[in-house]
Amino acid sequence: MPDNRLHQRAKPRLPVEWLGIFPFFAFVLLFLIMPTMKIVVGAFQTPAGGFTLHNLLDLNTESIRNAYWTSIKLSLITAGLGCAMGFVMAVAVVFGGVPKGIRGLLLTFSGVASNFAGVPLAFAFIATLGPAGLVTLWLKAEFSINLRALGFNLLSFWGLVVTYLFFQIPLMILIIIPALEGLKREWREAAAVLGATGTQYWRMVALPILFPSLLGAFALLFANSLGAVATAFALTGPQLNIVPIKLFAQIRGDVLGNPNLGYALTFGMIVIAGLANVTYIVLRIRSERWLK
Amino acid sequence: MSRIVAWATLIFGALFFLLPLIGMTEFSLKMRRGVYSFDAYIKVFEDPTFFATFGYSLTLAVITILFGIMLVMPTAYWVRLKLPQARPVVEFITLLPLLIPAIVIVFGYIRLYNTSSWLPLTGSAIGTDILLTMGYVTLAMPNMYRAVDTGLRTIDVVTLTEAAQSLGAGWFTIMMRVILPNVLVGVLSGAFLTLAIVIGEFTMAALLNRPAFGPFMQLLGANRAYEPPALAVIAFAITWACIGLIQLVTRFSKHERAKA
Amino acid sequence: MAFLELSNLVKTFGANCVVKDFDLSIDRGELVSLLGPSGCGKTTVLRMVAGFETPTAGTIKIDGHDVTAQKPNERAIGLMFQAYALFPNMTVADNVAFGLKVKGVARAERDKVVVEMLRLIGLPDLGGRFPFQLSGGQQQRVALARALAVRPRLLLLDEPLSALDAKIRLSLRTEIREIQRELGITAIFVTHDQEEALSMSDRVVVMNGGIAEQIGTPFEVYSRPTTRFVATFVGTLNLFEAEAEGAGALRINGVTVRLPDEIEATRGGRLTVALRPESLHLGAGEVTLPATVEGLEFLGSILRIKARVAGTQIALDTFNRADAPPPAVGTKTLVSFAARDLVVLNA
Numbered sequence: 001m002p003d004n005r006l007h008q009r010a011k012p013r014l015p016v017e018w019l020g021i022f023p024f025f026a027f028v029l030l031f032l033i034m035p036t037m038k039i040v041v042g043a044f045q046t047p048a049g050g051f052t053l054h055n056l057l058d059l060n061t062e063s064i065r066n067a068y069w070t071s072i073k074l075s076l077i078t079a080g081l082g083c084a085m086g087f088v089m090a091v092a093v094v095f096g097g098v099p100k101g102i103r104g105l106l107l108t109f110s111g112v113a114s115n116f117a118g119v120p121l122a123f124a125f126i127a128t129l130g131p132a133g134l135v136t137l138w139l140k141a142e143f144s145i146n147l148r149a150l151g152f153n154l155l156s157f158w159g160l161v162v163t164y165l166f167f168q169i170p171l172m173i174l175i176i177i178p179a180l181e182g183l184k185r186e187w188r189e190a191a192a193v194l195g196a197t198g199t200q201y202w203r204m205v206a207l208p209i210l211f212p213s214l215l216g217a218f219a220l221l222f223a224n225s226l227g228a229v230a231t232a233f234a235l236t237g238p239q240l241n242i243v244p245i246k247l248f249a250q251i252r253g254d255v256l257g258n259p260n261l262g263y264a265l266t267f268g269m270i271v272i273a274g275l276a277n278v279t280y281i282v283l284r285i286r287s288e289r290w291l292k
Numbered sequence: 293m294s295r296i297v298a299w300a301t302l303i304f305g306a307l308f309f310l311l312p313l314i315g316m317t318e319f320s321l322k323m324r325r326g327v328y329s330f331d332a333y334i335k336v337f338e339d340p341t342f343f344a345t346f347g348y349s350l351t352l353a354v355i356t357i358l359f360g361i362m363l364v365m366p367t368a369y370w371v372r373l374k375l376p377q378a379r380p381v382v383e384f385i386t387l388l389p390l391l392i393p394a395i396v397i398v399f400g401y402i403r404l405y406n407t408s409s410w411l412p413l414t415g416s417a418i419g420t421d422i423l424l425t426m427g428y429v430t431l432a433m434p435n436m437y438r439a440v441d442t443g444l445r446t447i448d449v450v451t452l453t454e455a456a457q458s459l460g461a462g463w464f465t466i467m468m469r470v471i472l473p474n475v476l477v478g479v480l481s482g483a484f485l486t487l488a489i490v491i492g493e494f495t496m497a498a499l500l501n502r503p504a505f506g507p508f509m510q511l512l513g514a515n516r517a518y519e520p521p522a523l524a525v526i527a528f529a530i531t532w533a534c535i536g537l538i539q540l541v542t543r544f545s546k547h548e549r550a551k552a
Numbered sequence: 553m554a555f556l557e558l559s560n561l562v563k564t565f566g567a568n569c570v571v572k573d574f575d576l577s578i579d580r581g582e583l584v585s586l587l588g589p590s591g592c593g594k595t596t597v598l599r600m601v602a603g604f605e606t607p608t609a610g611t612i613k614i615d616g617h618d619v620t621a622q623k624p625n626e627r628a629i630g631l632m633f634q635a636y637a638l639f640p641n642m643t644v645a646d647n648v649a650f651g652l653k654v655k656g657v658a659r660a661e662r663d664k665v666v667v668e669m670l671r672l673i674g675l676p677d678l679g680g681r682f683p684f685q686l687s688g689g690q691q692q693r694v695a696l697a698r699a700l701a702v703r704p705r706l707l708l709l710d711e712p713l714s715a716l717d718a719k720i721r722l723s724l725r726t727e728i729r730e731i732q733r734e735l736g737i738t739a740i741f742v743t744h745d746q747e748e749a750l751s752m753s754d755r756v757v758v759m760n761g762g763i764a765e766q767i768g769t770p771f772e773v774y775s776r777p778t779t780r781f782v783a784t785f786v787g788t789l790n791l792f793e794a795e796a797e798g799a800g801a802l803r804i805n806g807v808t809v810r811l812p813d814e815i816e817a818t819r820g821g822r823l824t825v826a827l828r829p830e831s832l833h834l835g836a837g838e839v840t841l842p843a844t845v846e847g848l849e850f851l852g853s854i855l856r857i858k859a860r861v862a863g864t865q866i867a868l869d870t871f872n873r874a875d876a877p878p879p880a881v882g883t884k885t886l887v888s889f890a891a892r893d894l895v896v897l898n899a
Contacts, residue, residue, distance in 0.1 A: 017374045017375060018375065018378075020366070020367075020370035020374060020375070021367050021370055021371060021375065021378065021382065023363060023366070023367070024363060024364075024367040024382070027363055027426075027429070028385050030426075031397075031401075031426045031427065031429070031430050032385070032388060032389065032392070032397065032430050034400070034404060035397055035399075035400020035401050035403075035404050036392055036396065036397065036400055037400075038400045038403055038404045039396065039399060039400050039403070042403065085305070088301055089301055089302060089305045092297070092298035092299075092301040092302050093298070093302060095298075096294075096295060096297070096298020096299070096301070096302070097295045097298065098295070098298055098299065098302065102302065106302075108535060108536075108539060109309065111535040111538070112528075112531050112532050112535045113309060115485070115488045115489060115531050115534075115535070116527070116528055116531050118492050118493070118494050118506065119492060119494050119506055119509040119510045119513060119527075120492060120509060120523060120524035120527035120528060121312075121524070122513070123316060123509075123513055123520040123521050123523065123524035124312040124313065124315060124316040124521070124524045124528075125312055125315075126513075126520070126521075127312075127315045127316040127318070127319035127320070127520075127521040127524070128311055128312045128314075128315025128316065128319075129312075129315075132319075133315055133319070134311070134314065134315035134318050134319065135311060135315060165308075166308075166309070166312060169305070169308075169309075170309075184635070184637065186633045186635055186637030187637055187639060189602070189604055189624070189631070189633075189637070190631065190633065190637045190638075190639070190695075190698075191639075191650070191654075192603075192604075192623075192624040192625045193602055193603075193624050193625070193627070193629050193630065193631040193699075193708075194625075194650055194651035194654065194698070194699075194702060195625045195628070195651055195654050195655055195702060196625060196650070196651075196654040197625060197654075200654045204639075204650070204653075204654070205639050205641070208641040209639075209640060209641050220390060223390060223391050223393070224390075226393060227392075227393025227394060227395060227396070229393075229394070229395050229494070229495040230493075230494035230495055230506065230510070233494070233510065234494070234509075234510050234513055237514070244393065244395055247395055247399070248395065248495070248498075248499070251395075251398075251399055251402065251499050252499065262399070263403075266395075266396050266399055269393060269396060270392065270396060273391050273392065273393070274391075277391055290640050290641045290642070290682040290683070290684065
């Protein structure tokens with residue numbers, strides 16, 4: 001080696017380079033990691049600061065169990081339906097032989113609709129499917145169909161499902177259209193000359209290739225629905241028993257009568273989101289053996 | 293899939309998406325009995341709280357965007373230039389806000405930065421504003437980082453930096469005159485998306501008790517009948533405008549690039 | 553009777569007619585190349601045979617049966633693509649077994665065919681790999697095995713070598729030809745590479761503008777091109793303007809040439825005649841013309857001399873011999889050729 005000293009001097013430079021992303025890590029630590037950790041730790045603490053499992057055990061009341069169950073059900077159903085309907089619409093627009101302009105229009109609209117969540121979305125649905133909404137009145141006047149008598153109530157679980165789909169489906173469309181465009185025409189043609197029917201091609205080739213994307217989309221939609229507060233709150237007020245609404249009320253006014261129970265409630269949400277994502281990562285790794 | 297099935301699917305989908313939009317528009321025009329009128333909109337615009345809260349949210353959105361760019365752009369650039377080994381970690385962290393619900397984060401803020409803590413941000417109005425802005429930066433981070441990083445991917449960061457350095461440019465000059473113009477489309481897309489999210493944000497603003505547009509809309513919705521759909525129409529128009537601007541910026545840059 | 557018969561095939565896309573009245577008969581076990589520049593309609597013909605495009609008019613018969621209206625998955629055809637098109641989510645073995653699986657062949661039988669096919673393409677140990685772990689040449693061989701595993705009646709090859717390195721292209725084309733001969737399978741090979749077409753095929757169809765310009769053996773297409781397009785597209789060619797002197801003779805640059813065969817031309821008519829570079833020789837011979845050497849190109853065993861003859865630059869190929877140094881640039885010399893090597897073009 002011609003110059004050993006130069007080599008030695010170069011070594012301590014490493015930490016300097018890491019300094020370049022110090023602002024980012026400082027920000028993330030202060031405003032993302034530490035707040036989350038505060039809650040995780042708080043879930044295992046007594047108000048005086050000692051270690052306890054009591055907060056978590058106290059979650060085991062009927063009301064809180066129901067809230068979790070409803071939240072998980074809501075997230076699973078809206079993510080499942082959102083994925084399915086978004087997928088069908090994306091397939092229709094990519095492979096259905098419709099003009100290319102329609103695809104651009106759908107993508108733009110999906111960009112808008114996936115961000116049109118929260119309070120205004122609730123207003124839109126109240127004005128449409130609420131007791132005095134456009135569709136409700138129209139069905140009653142023209143066909144004598146009384147939605148309420150049929151068991152449909154916008155301010156209930158299924159009303160929430162329909163409303164959530166308004167942002168879940170477009171989100172799915174935004175995620176899955178690029179994946180569908182990545183399916184090569186040759187794969188379809190190769191399958192066809194080898195004797196496969198359209199169904200066999202989708203089952204054995206296209207869907208397995210899309211599986212990681214579908215899985216990722218489902219996980220994202222699940223998280224999206226699990227944490228949605230504004231839409232539910234604006235739609236039903238504080239009475240619907242789902243975790244984010246319960247938590248919202250707890251933060252505002254300690255309705256549970258124990259601040260550390262609020263931590264435990266939040267911790268539960270983090271665990272569900274975490275489990276959903278661990279499941280996603282495991283499934284994804286298993287389904288992606290064929291990827292570089 | 294046959295063309296008829298495809299069209300049927302799309303028309304059914306369009307119906308699901310258009311009905312609520314038609315519903316809210318129609319409802320917002322029904323304030324005066326028997327005829328369509330803009331009375332609800334006039335009422336909304338006559339309310340000083342509307343402008344106050346909207347202005348407040350807009351200000352916060354602009355600060356969020358500026359702060360977000362200053363935080364995300366140098367980080368993404370530095371990771372590409374010097375720390376490629378840190379990329380998976382940084383990318384994972386920027387995606388976390390998609391997984392951790394906003395209500396969890398804001399709950400953490402309230403408990404971590406309360407009046408008796410080491411950094412009592414919630415003790416004053418300005419402190420809470422800062423905290424809310426930081427919360428919005430966190431929410432915007434996944435979109436912002438991805439938009440900037442996609443822009444950086446299309447250019448050769450290392451070569452451009454070395455070329456600029458050999459011409460005597462400092463870090464600030466490199467950032468503003470070499471990197472920013474090349475990722476401008478990404479940055480602007482991220483900015484408009486952030487604007488769309490922040491303007492109507494409800495959860496964080498409501499729990500931090502700040503007079504933002506989201507809580508204002510919710511409050512109005514709880515007490516009035518015809519103004520809320522009018523607000524929904526306005527909010528929808530704002531979202532359209534933001535997404536439209538993204539499309540415009542993207543298309544314009546493609547056009548520019550084609551000409552070059 | 554021919555095994556594959558294409559009669560009066562026409563394909564139009566909107567107002568654009570890409571294939572015009574195309575006829576072709578292929579015998580069992582024959583390998584026929586469709587050769588032409590891009591946009592000549594060769595790929596469209598192949599896609600009509602595969603069933604991906606419906607002919608605007610005309611019929612396609614395989615083994616006496618009209619398959620024009622059949623779907624691709626009913627035709628029992630093998631197809632190799634330029635871009636390999638292996639299913640990325642399946643191992644090599646699963647790719648090869650795919651056609652049998654959709655047909656409902658039992659697992660044991662499938663495994664047997666896979667082993668047999670992988671041995672045929674010389675990759676017996678790679679059954680468990682995924683496509684991304686293979687080189688381009690290996691992927692294309694797997695694609696061949698996948699196409700052959702279902703024992704297709706017809707093998708279609710759509711520029712299967714174009715995406716590969718030059719070296720692999722050479723070895724793989726020999727391999728494909730050997731396998732095709734060994735299995736006695738009828739094949740259509742689409743390419744824009746004349747060397748590929750000439751070296752692999754029993755017969756070559758030279759296509760241009762949606763029609764077949766000439767159909768013949770590689771020897772016929774190369775040595776006896778019938779149209780100007782074929783003559784210029786296949787191989788290098790020197791063209792001379794000539795004047796007819798009756799049915800059996802013509803004049804080039806004032807030199808009379810007696811032709812072995814009669815031609816259809818009136819005395820004094822203008823003609824274009826062609827000569828391959830290897831048909832020209834340095835020095836005097838049967839027909840001799842004066843020339844000036846303008847350049848030299850070494851192509852390994854071949855030495856290509858650029859010379860000006862009768863006002864046009866021509867190429868002349870000789871074997872490169874150590875004991876005969878090439879003429880210097882600027883030298884005035886003579887070139888000659890035999891009258892029987894002269895190709896009189898119709899066009």
